[in-house]
Amino acid sequence: MAPAKIVSDFSVPEDVPESHHTEATGPTKNLFSLAGQTIVITGGGRGLGITLAVAVVEAGGHAACLDLLDEPSASEWSSLQKLAKRSRLTATYDRCDITDEEQTSRLLDDIAARGDAMAAPFSGIVACAGIQQKIPAVDYPVADFQKMLNVNVTGTFITAKHSARHFIKNGIKGSIVLIASMSGSIANRGLTCSAYNTSKAALHQLCRSMAQEIGVHGVRINTLSPGYIRTAMTDALLQAEPEVEKTWMAGALLGRLGAPEDFKAPTVFLLASGSSWITGTDLRVDGGHLLTGDAFTKTFPEIDTTDGGTGSSSLQGTVVALYEIGCFFGALLTLVVGEWLGRRWMIMIGSIVLAVGAALQASSYGIPQMIVGRLIAGLGNGMTTATIPVWHSELTKAAKRGKSLCIELAVNIFGVMTAYWVDYGMSYDPSEAQFRFPLALQILFALLTFVGILFLPESPRWLIAHDRLEEARIILWSVDNEANSITPDDVRLARELSVIKHTIDEEREAARGSSVFAMFKDGPQKFRYRTLLGVGGQFMQQISGINLITYYAPVIFESSVGMSHNLSLLLAGFNGVAYFLSSLIPIWVIDRLGRRKLMLFAVAGQCGCMTVLAGTVSDGSVPAGIVATVMLFLFNFFFAIGLLAIPWLLPAEYAPLQIRTKAAALATASNWIFTFLVVEITPISIDSIGWKTYIYFAIFNFSFIPLIYFFYPETQQLSLEQIDKLFTGDKVILHWQSSNGDVDMEMPTAEELKVEQIDRVESGPLKV
Known part of the structure; x- marks a missing residue:
């Protein structure tokens, strides 16, 4: 077959006046x-x-x-x-x-x-x-x-x-x-x-x-x-x-x-x-060079730490980490006023504060406004993260409590995955929308949370603690798995209500005269020990190194593994997808295998990943870079299995109702202060000691194995009131055996507990 021949029969249409002819009038090749x-x-x-x-x-x-x-x-x-x-x-x-x-x-x-x-x-x-x-x-x-x-x-x-x-x-x-x-x-x-x-x-x-x-x-x-x-x-x-x-x-x-x-x-x-x-x-x-993030560094050159940039890695870490400081104070605020306002109001107020902070960040033209925006957004997020796990645990039946919280955290990781892909997609926009749109996107999710909570009930246990028994009865009935087969005045609901009220009364007596500091009291209820277990779980979650990966994944791919900026953003996006898919696994296994086994599996795997990561990053070769990339993906897998949801679940499970808001808020505050520590030191550490950074995190993960094995009791399939019995009396603090099935807590009758009979109320609009 003869090669194709390009022929042009171009001619100017007769109705086009000569005055409209230009130098560009003619066949394209000319x-x-x-x-x-x-x-x-x-x-x-x-x-x-x-x-x-x-x-x-x-x-x-x-x-x-x-x-x-x-x-x-x-x-x-x-x-x-x-x-x-x-x-x-x-x-x-x-x-x-x-x-x-x-x-x-x-x-x-x-x-x-x-x-x-x-x-x-x-x-x-x-x-x-x-x-x-x-x-x-x-x-x-x-x-x-x-x-x-x-x-x-x-x-x-x-x-x-x-x-x-x-x-x-x-x-x-x-x-x-x-x-x-x-x-x-x-x-x-x-x-x-x-x-x-x-x-x-x-x-x-x-x-x-x-x-x-x-x-x-x-x-x-x-x-x-x-x-x-x-x-x-x-x-x-x-x-x-x-x-x-x-x-x-x-x-x-x-x-x-x-x-x-x-x-x-x-x-x-x-x-x-x-x-x-x-x-x-x-x-x-230029091969697309000006599309690789310069809009942000032009606006905030003080934190441009790339080669040739004039920014400070210390300032960069501080600006990023101040969000965690805001979260820390938001959690502490919940500790002070959370029990007074209730779960729903704390979540709604936190959502609005978060939206205001996001708006300030998205409209920033300088470091001072960005810092203020991150602090305010963190304050709102600290309020919601300190409250939602407690609210969730108090609304959920024992058999599904772990599964429900895992779903909640999987949705959270879906947000992380979305953020990665939004960042990648916006990296092709050379305008300031490249960073302003992702920051503003937080407002949408904050408002969705605010609107959604308007249609959801208050915690029945919080209502009982504040003597709003009738509202609590209706909510317990509505969330019961057998709500269609029982009535609101069923004796089983009355007995459950009585058990919760009796437990609250016991905890109030144990915490009498201590107010905010009740969680630091020792004694038969072991408030201090139970509070420290919740704080320890959050400590392990953050010091494991997860936010080294979450916050700085593109930086690690680029600086430590040696990939291009575009490929780094792309891989971070795929890492987010893998992270989200991994977070779905605990939904089906947490109430079957229990908390302890998943936590031990996670920290052991994370230790191995950090160890291999240190060796491969120090090598610097292309094969080593591939292995390092695999380790980053695997780390997120192990973390999602055992340390993503469980540290948020344990403070709500371990702490008794009288101090649950305060203990959970303190645990959440510790989470954010530990996150601040990791986010603050990571860019400095990678810049100063490079691959040795990962060795420290490997050692931390290894040390968590005996802590979990000896000190954290299993709460699988136990009600919050049954969990309370794990810590009462003269029990030793070591819990290396599973607690599942060891707690036999018979539901007492109203007469046995000398609780007044609660009259039935006709169902109608709930004031929640």
Whole structure:
């Protein structure tokens, strides 16, 4: 089969007036032709410049190269000459110092004369000449800074000035292309090049300013901003400083650095008639580098800790971790007023406070407002997280209490997974919406919680403690598994109500005269021991290292494993999916296997993951990086099985009703202060000791095994009142055997407990 032949039968429709015809009127292939034109390329003696000269010849134009070198690069020039000869075109070379205005003007006139002699007028120029120098700003010699600006800015201005003057004088609709750099728009990470970056930023403004002056003459001027390019010069740099290549690759969305050939087509486009309606603009060709998170670091440069950034890792950790401080104080506030306000009101108030904090964060333009927003949002979240597990446990029957709380925490991890994917999706948006939308999204979920709680009942145990017995009876009946087969005045409900009230009375007597500090009392009820078990569970959850993974997964993939920024965000998203799926497993096993077995399984697995992670990250090879990635996924699996939901369940189960709100609030407060500790030290630790960070977390997880085995009793299938009996009397504090089935708690009658008979109330609207 013969190859396909592209044929154009383009013709301008007859009803289009000639006045509407432009340089872009014609077949598309002709719009990228430089036939019959002479194009000047400054810096055309080697590298990018001579590559662009090749592009000019390949597009049908004559190339006139100018450079400061005595002779162009031999091999590259030889190839260009052969190409020009085959194409029946010319490629000339003249030595030129572009900062010498007289010499530059004279050479441009000479080239124009040669072009006219060939019937190929001088109609375009590529200002590619420039220099680079890597010196920290604080050490930059003023003379060198001035030289950089003289060559890169003044020299380019001289080139553009005399080219434009020639085009205007001769009525040529010429095109001027200034080779700028993406470094004119951002900090050049990995390189200390303040003078170079300044000079390239100046070219962007020079382009815009000249465009509005010369555009009326039909002369166009644009900038072309390359990203990181592999040339002989940059190869030498990357070989000497391999960490620079790692930094550059971290921002390469397309997975590679640029090559001189990547800029041939864009340059020809800006020179040819296909761009005849484009002027004063910048064409950025950077492989997507500017889409990798710069909106956030531009707004908050104080916490930009990437290579080349000026931020502080300590400040970054503090800003992130202050959310946990807000959560800590929110939990403490619940400890003080939670029992007075009730479960529902604490959840509703916390949701509103969280929404206000999220709004402040999403609208932040500086670190102070971001800090205030995170503190307020944390305050609201601390109130809800200290209350919801208690409320949940008090509403749920013993057989389904563990399962129900696991569902709650799985929904929580669904939110974490959603956050990862929202972050990944928004990373492609270069605007400030990249970070403002994810922060604002918190408001939606806070409001959903507020609205949802309006349709749910108060805790029956809280109502009993506040002598609202009739409301408590109806709620106990409505949440009973057999509510359809019994009536609200059934004797079984009366007996359950009586048991709860009797237990509350006993706890009040034990806590008499202690108020807030009752949870620190010892004695037959062992309040202090039970409170410390709840705090210990939260301690183990956070010091295991989960928030090392949750908060900094993309940073770990990028900094420790060595992946690109885009791939790091993508893997963090998949890690979130795996985390969510793993969190579903305990829903079916927690009330079958119990709490202790799942916790022991989790900490043992986490210890192994952290140990392997330390070894693989320290290796630094590609296979080791793959293994490290697997360990991050596995860690979340083990954590979701045994330490995600259970530490939130234990304070509500272990603590008696009289101190349950306070003990759960204290446990939640400890969770957030331990989270603050981990989030605060993680960026500093990874920056300072690298892979050794994971060794510490491996040791912590190992130490949790004997703590769980000897001190944490099993509560599987036990009611809250039966659990209370585990800790009463003269029992020892060691619980290495399962408690399931060991507690025989007969439901007493109302007469035995000497509790007044409660009259039946007609069902109707509940005041909850």
